[in-house]
Amino acid sequence: MTTTTLHEPELARMARRRAMVPYLLLLPGIAWLLVFFMVPILRLIGVSLQSGVYPNYEFTWQWDNYARLWTTYGSQVWNSLRFAFAATVICLVLAYPLAYFIAFRGGKWKNFLVVMLLMPFLMPFLLRTLSWKIILADEGIVVSTLKTLGVIGPNATLLATSVAVVAGIAYNFLPFMTLPIYVSLEKLDRSLIEAAADLYATPREAFRKVTLPLSMPGVVAGTLLTFIPAVGDYVNVLLLGSPSEFMIGNVIQSRFLVVLDYPVAAALSFTLMTVIVLMLIPYVRATGTDDLVA
Amino acid sequence: MTAGNGIPAVELENVTKRFADFTAVDSLNLNIGENTFFAMLGPSGCGKTTTLRMIGGFEDPTSGTIRLHGDDVTGLKPYRRAVNTVFQSYALFPHMTVAENVAFGLRRKKVDDAEVKRRVGETLELVQLSARGSAKPRQLSGGQQQRVALARALINHPRVLLLDEPLGALDLKLRKEMQIELKRIQQEVGITFIHVTHDQEEAMTMADTIAVMNQGRIERLGSPSEIYEDPRTPFVAGFLGASNLMSGTVSGNEVGLPNGAVIRLTDIQAARCNGHNEVQIGVRPEKLSFFGSNDGNAPVNRLSGVIADTSFTGTSTQYLVEVPGIGQVAVVEQNLGDIHDPGEEVTVAWKPEHTFVVE
Numbered sequence: 001m002t003t004t005t006l007h008e009p010e011l012a013r014m015a016r017r018r019a020m021v022p023y024l025l026l027l028p029g030i031a032w033l034l035v036f037f038m039v040p041i042l043r044l045i046g047v048s049l050q051s052g053v054y055p056n057y058e059f060t061w062q063w064d065n066y067a068r069l070w071t072t073y074g075s076q077v078w079n080s081l082r083f084a085f086a087a088t089v090i091c092l093v094l095a096y097p098l099a100y101f102i103a104f105r106g107g108k109w110k111n112f113l114v115v116m117l118l119m120p121f122l123m124p125f126l127l128r129t130l131s132w133k134i135i136l137a138d139e140g141i142v143v144s145t146l147k148t149l150g151v152i153g154p155n156a157t158l159l160a161t162s163v164a165v166v167a168g169i170a171y172n173f174l175p176f177m178t179l180p181i182y183v184s185l186e187k188l189d190r191s192l193i194e195a196a197a198d199l200y201a202t203p204r205e206a207f208r209k210v211t212l213p214l215s216m217p218g219v220v221a222g223t224l225l226t227f228i229p230a231v232g233d234y235v236n237v238l239l240l241g242s243p244s245e246f247m248i249g250n251v252i253q254s255r256f257l258v259v260l261d262y263p264v265a266a267a268l269s270f271t272l273m274t275v276i277v278l279m280l281i282p283y284v285r286a287t288g289t290d291d292l293v294a
Numbered sequence: 295m296t297a298g299n300g301i302p303a304v305e306l307e308n309v310t311k312r313f314a315d316f317t318a319v320d321s322l323n324l325n326i327g328e329n330t331f332f333a334m335l336g337p338s339g340c341g342k343t344t345t346l347r348m349i350g351g352f353e354d355p356t357s358g359t360i361r362l363h364g365d366d367v368t369g370l371k372p373y374r375r376a377v378n379t380v381f382q383s384y385a386l387f388p389h390m391t392v393a394e395n396v397a398f399g400l401r402r403k404k405v406d407d408a409e410v411k412r413r414v415g416e417t418l419e420l421v422q423l424s425a426r427g428s429a430k431p432r433q434l435s436g437g438q439q440q441r442v443a444l445a446r447a448l449i450n451h452p453r454v455l456l457l458d459e460p461l462g463a464l465d466l467k468l469r470k471e472m473q474i475e476l477k478r479i480q481q482e483v484g485i486t487f488i489h490v491t492h493d494q495e496e497a498m499t500m501a502d503t504i505a506v507m508n509q510g511r512i513e514r515l516g517s518p519s520e521i522y523e524d525p526r527t528p529f530v531a532g533f534l535g536a537s538n539l540m541s542g543t544v545s546g547n548e549v550g551l552p553n554g555a556v557i558r559l560t561d562i563q564a565a566r567c568n569g570h571n572e573v574q575i576g577v578r579p580e581k582l583s584f585f586g587s588n589d590g591n592a593p594v595n596r597l598s599g600v601i602a603d604t605s606f607t608g609t610s611t612q613y614l615v616e617v618p619g620i621g622q623v624a625v626v627e628q629n630l631g632d633i634h635d636p637g638e639e640v641t642v643a644w645k646p647e648h649t650f651v652v653e
């Protein structure tokens with residue numbers, strides 16, 4: 001403070017200016033979202049209502065484009081939802097114990113184990129998935145082992161099946177599930193678990209009543225981060241599946257890049273986005289995570 | 295120390311806890327009686343929390359035996375011990391309401407709904423939080439959270455309650471209030487409280503028995519006044535209140551100081567010197583008073599010197615008297631009359647029974 005005395009209106013103005021600071025700091029973020037998120041979406045909606053043949057599209061309120069999702073691509077939508085759901089469940093089942101182990105038993109190896117978890121992701125997505133193609137190939141180690149063990153028949157294959165697609169998706173998104181769960185378990189106050197034990201909770205009850213509910217924000221974040229990109233995925237199907245496993249992502253990709261049918265591709269993208277958001281709102285509500293962030 | 299049937303509520307026998315090569319608790323022997331308010335006092339890192347955690351079952355002793363009401367519980371898991379803990383950070387479950395937090399222990403013991411409800415109401419009343427049952431812990435003030443933690447432990451009617459610096463996070467005024475509150479609750483429910491603190495005043499106002507710990511060992515155990523009046527070791531003398539310590543040579547009931555003064559001891563204190571030639575003796579600052587140099591009414595233990603510093607603290611005045619050959623001696627006097635100024639030549643005197651010997 002300087003020696004000049006400040007009069008009340010000046011003080012009030014300063015206080016107002018200070019209250020503005022958080023909003024000013026938000027501006028770059030808002031501008032970014034406007035330019036790179038809102039504008040493309042509005043443009044997407046615009047394109048989705050066009051009709052015509054490439055490259056001469058016109059804006060004609062072509063609502064028919066939207067109907068295509070249900071009338072023509074019903075099975076691909078169904079594939080997307082069930083593959084993404086299955087992969088999310090598999091990820092959750094694998095990731096929770098993994099995250100739990102690293103957070104509670106990792107000791108001084110914790111950071112090393114987290115890096116190990118991310119190691120495969122230093123390799124490009126495409127290469128990683130291609131290597132699965134080799135692993136799951138008919139003459140590969142997995143198929144031959146399963147055959148010797150008699151788990152699958154002598155003529156069975158894994159590649160080009162929904163099993164391979166789901167396995168690929170689950171593999172590719174595992175860290176997105178594991179990391180948020182790990183973070184929520186890692187920051188969990190250990191004295192809460194001791195308090196539960198002190199109040200006669202067996203280790204199992206302590207887990208059910210304290211650890212699990214307090215790690216729900218991580219579980220919700222993990223399932224969202226896995227499910228959302230998994231629904232729109234198309235690379236895993238291209239490399240590990242066959243046309244009968246095609247997901248809606250494959251349709252959108254071919255409409256956009258192969259057939260150059262922009263209006264339908266845009267309508268499909270926009271519908272997909274809306275459907276996912278509508279499905280996830282009740283999920284986030286039901287898991288009540290806003291109540292947990294203390 | 296033990297009441298009723300004579301079996302102590304908590305018994306530690308040669309309990310040692312080592313972390314890697316560091317000994318946090320060193321062959322501790324301790325008996326804590328039924329219905330006692332027991333305080334463990336000591337500087338940071340002396341092993342108070344570790345001892346408490348071993349009694350609670352959160353830490354296994356490296357060696358030794360722990361008994362609760364006569365039963366060996368060494369190695370028993372926390373959820374199998376009839377002991378409850380109030381944690382330093384309270385450790386309230388953030389996703390549950392106050393009432394759910396308090397009911398947690400009874401729910402685990404499968405007590406029926408109506409009973410749980412009744413006892414939650416009763417316990418919240420005891421800690422004066424009846425109106426906040428449906429609040430979440432984060433909506434409460436520090437003092438209220440502390441009381442929820444207390445209620446959550448007390449509802450289970452434990453026979454021993456462990457409290458790890460439960461008042462550490464509170465401001466001074468609230469802390470004083472909670473000290474009285476805790477003492478009231480302990481007397482009302484009549485169970486053994488083991489209270490860890492490094493606040494000596496807190497320990498003295500609340501406890502029936504104090505254990506002063508230092509470097510993993512108990513240096514002194516006794517009632518607050520016993521320990522204060524006869525601390526026995528230099529560490530305890532310095533940790534619990536202030537004292538003037540002086541070295542001298544014993545002969546019979548008298549100690550000769552380097553400046554030629556002779557200090558008289560009681561028979562009990564003198565007996566403690568046996569075998570030693572050189573001893574340290576001490577006296578509390580408030581036991582000293584000023585007298586004229588030839589005042590016949592002055593007690594027999596006397597030192598003469600010059601006032602080096604005077605500081606007025608309201609109800610009392612603290613003086614530092616420079617005594618040649620001995621050093622500075624602290625004196626605390628009630629503010630009744632004259633205040634002595636620095637530079638004044640004075641004689642301070644105290645009674646033999648206020649002199650203690652430290653090893």
Ligand SMILES: Nc1ncnc2c1ncn2[C@@H]1O[C@H](COP(=O)(O)OP(=O)(O)OP(=O)(O)O)[C@@H](O)[C@H]1O
Pocket residue numbers: 313316317318336337338339340341342343344345492
């Ligand atoms: N898990 C552990 N691993 C290694 N050393 C530990 C562990 N727990 C405690 N110690 C050490 O044991 C000693 C005693 O710790 P303790 O927590 O019992 O101290 P304290 O008396 O409660 O101190 P404070 O008043 O600071 O809480 C400390 O030196 C501490 O560093």
Ligand SMILES: [Mg+2]
Pocket residue numbers: 342343344
């Ligand atoms: Mg401690």
